[in-house]
Amino acid sequence: MGLARSEIFAAVAEALAREFELAPQDIRPEAHLVDDLDLDSIDAIDLAVRLEEQLGVSFTEQDLKSVQTLQDVVDLIHERI
Amino acid sequence: MSASSLAPGVPPRWSQIAERGSLWGLRVSVWCYRAFGRGAATALCHAIVAYFFLTDRAGRSASRAYLRRVRATPRGRAVLDHEPGLWDSFLHYRSFALSIVDRIAIWFGRGDEFEYDLHGVDYFDRLAEEGRGAIVLGAHLGSFDALRLLAARTGTRVNVLMFTEHAHRINAVLRELSPGFEARVIRVAPGSVGAVFEVRRCVDRGEIVAILGDRVEPNDRGRTCRIRFLGGAVELPQAPFLLAQLLDCPILFMIALRQGPARYEVFAEELVPPAGASRPGRDERVRALLLDYAARLEHHCVRNPFQWFNFFDYWGEAAAESR
Numbered sequence: 001m002g003l004a005r006s007e008i009f010a011a012v013a014e015a016l017a018r019e020f021e022l023a024p025q026d027i028r029p030e031a032h033l034v035d036d037l038d039l040d041s042i043d044a045i046d047l048a049v050r051l052e053e054q055l056g057v058s059f060t061e062q063d064l065k066s067v068q069t070l071q072d073v074v075d076l077i078h079e080r081i
Numbered sequence: 082m083s084a085s086s087l088a089p090g091v092p093p094r095w096s097q098i099a100e101r102g103s104l105w106g107l108r109v110s111v112w113c114y115r116a117f118g119r120g121a122a123t124a125l126c127h128a129i130v131a132y133f134f135l136t137d138r139a140g141r142s143a144s145r146a147y148l149r150r151v152r153a154t155p156r157g158r159a160v161l162d163h164e165p166g167l168w169d170s171f172l173h174y175r176s177f178a179l180s181i182v183d184r185i186a187i188w189f190g191r192g193d194e195f196e197y198d199l200h201g202v203d204y205f206d207r208l209a210e211e212g213r214g215a216i217v218l219g220a221h222l223g224s225f226d227a228l229r230l231l232a233a234r235t236g237t238r239v240n241v242l243m244f245t246e247h248a249h250r251i252n253a254v255l256r257e258l259s260p261g262f263e264a265r266v267i268r269v270a271p272g273s274v275g276a277v278f279e280v281r282r283c284v285d286r287g288e289i290v291a292i293l294g295d296r297v298e299p300n301d302r303g304r305t306c307r308i309r310f311l312g313g314a315v316e317l318p319q320a321p322f323l324l325a326q327l328l329d330c331p332i333l334f335m336i337a338l339r340q341g342p343a344r345y346e347v348f349a350e351e352l353v354p355p356a357g358a359s360r361p362g363r364d365e366r367v368r369a370l371l372l373d374y375a376a377r378l379e380h381h382c383v384r385n386p387f388q389w390f391n392f393f394d395y396w397g398e399a400a401a402e403s404r
Contacts, residue, residue, distance in 0.1 A: 019361070020360060041274045042327065044274050045278070061274060061275055061278040065275075
């Protein structure tokens, strides 16, 4: 059985805080990746690559196009693990 | 690492007008080459370029401003022993015409009629042997198409990253010209992750992804560094280096300079990033790589001043004056 959603969120939040130097209070499930966190396409791939390594999941192009918020990212990983 | 403060109107103007024109000119020149041969295509390219020289005042003045910068460098006076004038700008435009004819010849598969002096391509060949993909960074200096010939020697496939909406049409022209040529154009749409995935797939397959690194494209969205180049500050795109860091692949600087009829000198140099992999240190690593790239570019520019093919206000001087 895979990780719980809360554990996945914690992992994603940790990656965002460490690598992207985002303020912890901005890292909320409903945060929009582009509008709120100011991530662009290169950041999105960067995050994806890091999460792939860390959690052993893999993302497709379609995945990255479909996610809008942090919660979407967590749900996606939850589905995959 | 600021948002682009380069005259905002410059790159879009270039990409909208010049590329439409060059695609049209390309078609006619290719047709001419096919119908009447190399001599006729050379004459036609000269005529087209002469027309641009006569009608494009901004381009002429950009050419002279650039040549003056070359002359102002420590080595520049040895290359340009007089204040650049109209004639020098004409030679500059003319050298562009010669380069276009060579490009068409290469596309037509006449690459074996060219002679190449190769410098430092061992590393490139070794990557091919090991089946490792890489990003190859060029510039609008000399001919980037020579890369295709280099890659053809080792059987490596080349993908060209382009920011133009004409990419698919250029693709079609290329395919038409040389069906056997393993070259493809990857189009970068603004804000899309698709192109990055495509680059990743190419590099994973051991292919080359070629990028021209000397122009900031409209969709670079502030991912630029302000770097000193030929005595003035210019904005250069970070994207090629970010990609290389992201995909953890080598990045090479490559340039082919025309030394005479059907004769090129090719330089391939690895751009080695400073150690480190963490994201917070990435901006400094990218900046160091861009400084390295700009220094190499300047080195070759000063030695081959007439092969710089950016005929627009590269330093944003005209816009700065009118503000």
